Amino acid sequence: MAAVFRRSCRVLKSVSRFDWRSQHIKAALQHEPKLGFNFELTEQQKEFQATARKFAREEIIPVAAEYDKSGEYPVPLIKRAWELGLMNTHIPESYGGLGLGIFDACLITEELAYGCTGVQTAIEANSLGQMPLLIAGNDQQQKKYLGRLTEAPLMCAYCVTEPVAGSDVAGIKTKAERKGDEYIINGQKMWITNGGKANELNMGQRCSDTRGIVFEDVRVPKENVLIGEGAGFKIAMGAFDKTRPPVAAGAVGLAQRALDEATKYALERKTFGKLLVEHQGISFLLAEMAMKVELARLSYQRAAWEIDSGRRNTYYASIAKAFAADIANQLAADAVQIFGGNGFNTEYPVEKLMRDAKIYQIYEGTAQIQRLIIAREHIGRYKN
Numbered sequence: 226m227a228a229v230f231r232r233s234c235r236v237l238k239s240v241s242r243f244d245w246r247s248q249h250i251k252a253a254l255q256h257e258p259k260l261g262f263n264f265e266l267t268e269q270q271k272e273f274q275a276t277a278r279k280f281a282r283e284e285i286i287p288v289a290a291e292y293d294k295s296g297e298y299p300v301p302l303i304k305r306a307w308e309l310g311l312m313n314t315h316i317p318e319s320y321g322g323l324g325l326g327i328f329d330a331c332l333i334t335e336e337l338a339y340g341c342t343g344v345q346t347a348i349e350a351n352s353l354g355q356m357p358l359l360i361a362g363n364d365q366q367q368k369k370y371l372g373r374l375t376e377a378p379l380m381c382a383y384c385v386t387e388p389v390a391g392s393d394v395a396g397i398k399t400k401a402e403r404k405g406d407e408y409i410i411n412g413q414k415m416w417i418t419n420g421g422k423a424n425e426l427n428m429g430q431r432c433s434d435t436r437g438i439v440f441e442d443v444r445v446p447k448e449n450v451l452i453g454e455g456a457g458f459k460i461a462m463g464a465f466d467k468t469r470p471p472v473a474a475g476a477v478g479l480a481q482r483a484l485d486e487a488t489k490y491a492l493e494r495k496t497f498g499k500l501l502v503e504h505q506g507i508s509f510l511l512a513e514m515a516m517k518v519e520l521a522r523l524s525y526q527r528a529a530w531e532i533d534s535g536r537r538n539t540y541y542a543s544i545a546k547a548f549a550a551d552i553a554n555q556l557a558a559d560a561v562q563i564f565g566g567n568g569f570n571t572e573y574p575v576e577k578l579m580r581d582a583k584i585y586q587i588y589e590g591t592a593q594i595q596r597l598i599i600a601r602e603h604i605g606r607y608k609n
Contacts, residue, residue, distance in 0.1 A: 270329055277311055277333040281340030289341035293577055298434045299344050307378035311337065312348050313371075315359055315467075320368060321375030327467055328529040331474035335522075338478025342581045345475050347380070347434070350418040352471065353589075354381030356464035361451040382419040384438055385461060387412070392594040394461055399440060408450070410443040416588070462539075467532055469542040469589055473525035473549035476585040480521060480553045483560040483578050484514045490564055507563060514556050521549040540602040547595035550585035557582040 266274065285302060292299050306312050314330045316322025330352065337345040355374065358367055373379060390396040399412020414420070420436045451460055488511055491501035501507045528545040531538035557579040561568035568575045586592040 266332070270332055273311075273314075273325075273329060274332045274336060276309055277336035278339075280306065280309055280311065281336050285337070285340030285344055289344070290571070290574070290577065292341070292343065299347065302344050303347060303380070304378045306337070306344075306348055312351055312378070313355065313374045315352055315355060316371045316375055317367075320371045322371065326529070326533040327470055328526065328533050331471050331525055331529045334471045334474040335478040335481070335525075338475035339482045340478075342475055342479050342585075345478065346418060346584075349468075349471055349475060350383065351381055353383040353464065353468045354419065356383070356467055357451055357460050360463050360467070361456065361460045366449065366451070380419045382417050382438075383464070384414040384417050384420070386414060386416045388415045388437070392591050395458060401445070403447070406447050408445045408447065410440045410445060412440050414438040414440075418588075465589060466537070466539050466542050469546040470525045470528040470532065470538075472585065472589050473521070473528065473542075473545035476546075476549035476553035476582070477518065477521045477525060479578055479582055479585070480514075480518050480549070480556040483553075483556040483575060483582075484511070484518055486575055486578070487511065487514065487556075487560040487563040490567075501563065510559055510563065514559055517552045517556060521545075521552040524548050539598065543590070543595040543598040543602070546590065547592055547599065550582075550592060550595075553582040553585050554579075 284305060288299075288302070303312070310323060311333055314323050314325040314333065315327075316324070318324040334345060334349055337348060351374070355371060358370055362370075374381065385394060385397070387397050387399065389398065397412070399410065399414065401408040401410045415437045416435055417438050418435050420438050421434060451457075488502075491507055491511065494501045496504070502511070524541075524545040528538050528541035531541050557575065560575040561579050564573055564575050567573050570576065590598070
């Protein structure tokens with residue numbers, strides 16, 4: 226019936242020149258979900274986007290520079306984000322969460338990153354820490370740990386990277402030895418976001434605490450194992466497929482901020498007797514920046530849409546992560562260039578954007594690893 230209804234609507238729409246008939250057809254089609262390609266956000270998505278945007282502009286931006294200088298973990302902002310429902314959005318409703326999809330989470334992430342990517346990374350790292358449980362945990366495991374995150378603004382971390390194994394996830398050295406009903410864990414992790422307060426400052430995203438973690442005879446009950454022994458690598462890769470689109474969304478948020486700051490400055494600053502935007506070289510650069518932001522945004526939205534539709538999105542997730550990260554770095558550098566000498570000064574916002582942008586080409590898989598994955602997926606399609 227649905228197919229017949231759609232065909233009938235297409236015929237009516239094509240033969241009718243009356244506006245009222247087109248409006249009725251449009252209204253009827255809106256009641257049938259997932260028809261064709263649509264750029265329109267749902268009312269719920271618009272509400273979350275608006276909430277995140279208001280929070281970023283009114284509460285994050287005014288204090289971002291201070292957190293960048295101090296390196297202090299932004300506890301008040303974390304608590305506020307939790308209160309607003311901007312954290313732990315993937316947790317199912319049955320455990321007290323919102324049960325949002327990856328696409329919805331990306332909309333929120335982009336807005337938070339616009340305010341400060343350090344704050345955004347701290348919040349998004351919680352989603353990364355939850356993801357193995359979400360995709361591989363049983364009901365008892367999910368209820369025990371995910372439920373706690375919705376009851377209080379608790380933070381969690383995803384410990385993969387090691388001093389000698391970054392992108393080479395299969396090369397980690399940390400071991401879990403079975404002894405009775407427990408596993409004894411020994412090893413060392415490095416660059417773990419939300420792992421605790423670090424002793425050194427990072428180049429960028431300073432309020433996102435990142436440090437090393439050492440496991441010495443840590444005892445973990447066997448019931449905490451996800452799926453079973455040997456499943457860890459597959460779970461880790463599955464988690465990245467879901468979390469790389471939000472990382473790309475964060476990069477787009479930074480890129481959009483760089484474009485906005487550069488445009489506002491170019492509309493105020495005068496050189497050679499006219500505004501910067503009236504110089505063709507600057508206007509063309511802004512046009513290039515605008516094109517790149519829009520394309521990067523489409524890339525993360527496609528990757529998020531694929532995974533929400535139940536399809537394997539490895540190819541699109543890596544494209545989004547690699548492309549958006551590169552664009553964030555390019556636009557941050559372009560914004561500094563437009564600001565000229567002022568762009569190199571901490572009194573202006575763009576030098577922070579440039580420092581913050583670099584990590585997007587490194588964490589959750591380097592720019593080179595993403596290209597390796599994309600090449601493998603692309604070539605594999607032709608071989609198959």
